[in-house]
Amino acid sequence: MDNLDNLKKTPNYDMHVKYGGKIVDFGGWALSVQFSGILEEHKTVREKVGLFDVSHMGEVTVVGEQALPFLQKLVSRDLSTMVDGQIYYTHMLYPNGGTVDDLMVTRYGPNDYYLVINASNTAKDVEWMQKVAKEFPKVKVTDISADTAELALQGPKAEPTLQKLTRVDLSKLKYYHAVRGVEVAGIPNCIISRTGYTGEDGFEIFTDPRNANKLWEAIMDAGREFGIKPIGLGARDTLRFEASMPLYGQELDENTSPLEAGLGRFVDVDKPTPFIGQEALKKQVAEGLPKKLVGFEMIDRGIPRHNYRVAKNGKEIGYVTTGSYSPTLDKNIGNAFVPPSEAKVGNEIEIIVRDKPLKARIIKTPFYKRKK
Amino acid sequence: MAYPKEFKYTKTHEYIKVDGKEGVVGLTNYAQHELGDIVFVELPPVGKEFKQNDVFAVVESVKAVSDCYAPAGGKVIKVNEKLVEDPSLVNKDPHGEGWIMVIELTNPKDLDNLMDVAAYEKFESEAGSHH
Numbered sequence: 001m002d003n004l005d006n007l008k009k010t011p012n013y014d015m016h017v018k019y020g021g022k023i024v025d026f027g028g029w030a031l032s033v034q035f036s037g038i039l040e041e042h043k044t045v046r047e048k049v050g051l052f053d054v055s056h057m058g059e060v061t062v063v064g065e066q067a068l069p070f071l072q073k074l075v076s077r078d079l080s081t082m083v084d085g086q087i088y089y090t091h092m093l094y095p096n097g098g099t100v101d102d103l104m105v106t107r108y109g110p111n112d113y114y115l116v117i118n119a120s121n122t123a124k125d126v127e128w129m130q131k132v133a134k135e136f137p138k139v140k141v142t143d144i145s146a147d148t149a150e151l152a153l154q155g156p157k158a159e160p161t162l163q164k165l166t167r168v169d170l171s172k173l174k175y176y177h178a179v180r181g182v183e184v185a186g187i188p189n190c191i192i193s194r195t196g197y198t199g200e201d202g203f204e205i206f207t208d209p210r211n212a213n214k215l216w217e218a219i220m221d222a223g224r225e226f227g228i229k230p231i232g233l234g235a236r237d238t239l240r241f242e243a244s245m246p247l248y249g250q251e252l253d254e255n256t257s258p259l260e261a262g263l264g265r266f267v268d269v270d271k272p273t274p275f276i277g278q279e280a281l282k283k284q285v286a287e288g289l290p291k292k293l294v295g296f297e298m299i300d301r302g303i304p305r306h307n308y309r310v311a312k313n314g315k316e317i318g319y320v321t322t323g324s325y326s327p328t329l330d331k332n333i334g335n336a337f338v339p340p341s342e343a344k345v346g347n348e349i350e351i352i353v354r355d356k357p358l359k360a361r362i363i364k365t366p367f368y369k370r371k372k
Numbered sequence: 373m374a375y376p377k378e379f380k381y382t383k384t385h386e387y388i389k390v391d392g393k394e395g396v397v398g399l400t401n402y403a404q405h406e407l408g409d410i411v412f413v414e415l416p417p418v419g420k421e422f423k424q425n426d427v428f429a430v431v432e433s434v435k436a437v438s439d440c441y442a443p444a445g446g447k448v449i450k451v452n453e454k455l456v457e458d459p460s461l462v463n464k465d466p467h468g469e470g471w472i473m474v475i476e477l478t479n480p481k482d483l484d485n486l487m488d489v490a491a492y493e494k495f496e497s498e499a500g501s502h503h
Contacts, residue, residue: 022408038434039409234408234435301456303412303432325411325434332412354414354430 004030010055011149011212019230026233027120029056034232041235042327045198049155049223050231055212058122058145060129062113066138071113074132076258076275078268082107087176087195089266092128093277097257097284101125102248104195106178118248149212153219154202157226162203164222168192185218187211197236199243200370241322244295244366250306250321251293251335259284262293291318292343295365297333300358304334309352317342320351328368373401376467380443380483381492388443390483397443398471399462402496407433410462413455416473421447424482429472431462444482446475
């Protein structure tokens with residue numbers, strides 16, 4: 001049983017209690033794994049709208065004359081093509097090409113950037129960034145996580161829900177774009193980004209922690225006519241997994257490059273300005289990837305899970321990164337790392353479940369893509 | 373949900389409903405509630421023999437894999453095939469339609485180690501839950 005006393009609480013902790021969340025220890029944070037049930041919450045986001053407390057995520061501002069050169073060294077994507085208000089998904093790498101973290105970078109201006117990083121990596125990332133920043137005296141890197149609350153509103157009815165609370169014309173806010181300094185539910189100076197971790201349309205809203213509960217209640221109220229529900233971490237994981245979005249610690253880690261995780265479309269290996277890990281990635285391109293991420297579905301009855309072994313004709317060839325029952329597809333699916341020679345759609349593999357090899361087949365990803 | 377008076381209960385939240393030399397075995401309401409949505413049940417093969425506290429089945433929720441422990445020693449004479457197509461029966465009706473197996477008791481003295489309904493209700497309320 002989780003001891004909740006020593007856990008960090010988000011600014012919305014009282015909402016978890018009020019809405020009957022099953023509160024657990026999530027990497028040192030007190031957060032709800034579910035409210036009404038994972039399957040029901042998952043369905044609600046796919047069909048209606050759901051509200052997530054994601055205030056445990058980390059936020060970092062990067063400002064100054066050398067903001068762009070610093071970021072170009074730090075991440076593996078070419079940020080010089082960004083326009084104001086645009087968001088890029090990218091990665092910070094170690095010199096060996098492994099991943100420090102995956103993150104979202106918003107550009108508000110040529111010298112003004114806002115980063116969102118994983119909760120589990122916040123301290124590590126900030127330390128890493130400060131180290132890299134030593135080379136760039138004209139950039140200021142500030143961890144504002146403790147002063148930032150974040151809610152995610154996701155689902156086909158997210159736009160009509162949020163539109164009731166803001167004068168920002170959301171029909172004009174493009175996917176992977178953000179606006180800041182806007183009023184939401186009477187709360188000034190919020191950020192609205194059209195981003196999310198579910199594969200549905202949706203928004204992430206950032207505000208001062210003192211306003212977090214007011215924002216939560218306003219959104220729950222506005223979404224009531226659309227069938228809004230609070231959504232926990234359990235459904236957050238099944239939703240992102242179906243949409244083939246990576247989770248650091250599973251599809252990405254310090255021994256895995258974004259190329260191995262199938263995220264090459266977000267990487268500019270030949271970026272003209274050098275970035276940390278570039279040489280290692282160039283080597284991977286030249287020599288071939290040591291492992292490759294595939295998606296698979298079970299043929300035999302059983303559920304694949306994180307770290308289960310993958311075999312081919314009885315010989316171990318890899319491991320499962322994420323595996324689960326998929327509520328939308330109503331079947332058991334998973335992601336796994338295998339040698340590139342085995343990474344072909346249609347290839348039959350075995351997943352070792354409780355010491356028994358169960359048949360599975362590599363399939364195309366993403367598992368789920370929302371209709372436009 | 374009230375706990376049936378005629379059942380006997382384990383500390384690991386399984387029940388057995390004894391009828392002569394046979395017993396129907398399943399998970400209690402507390403267990404299904406703690407597990408959350410159940411999406412898979414691995415049933416034992418008919419004919420398999422278990423001792424008290426052996427793992428007789430595996431129940432998987434969305435997030436977790438859970439072992440089920442035999443309330444008493446016995447031989448499996450029937451399993452609930454409905455759970456293959458609809459594992460959610462364990463959530464919806466744990467004490468009825470969600471039964472997992474029927475065993476022929478090999479050692480009725482095992483039942484002396486189990487809790488009656490009053491003892492289990494007390495045990496279950498002390499186990500608690502974060503709500």
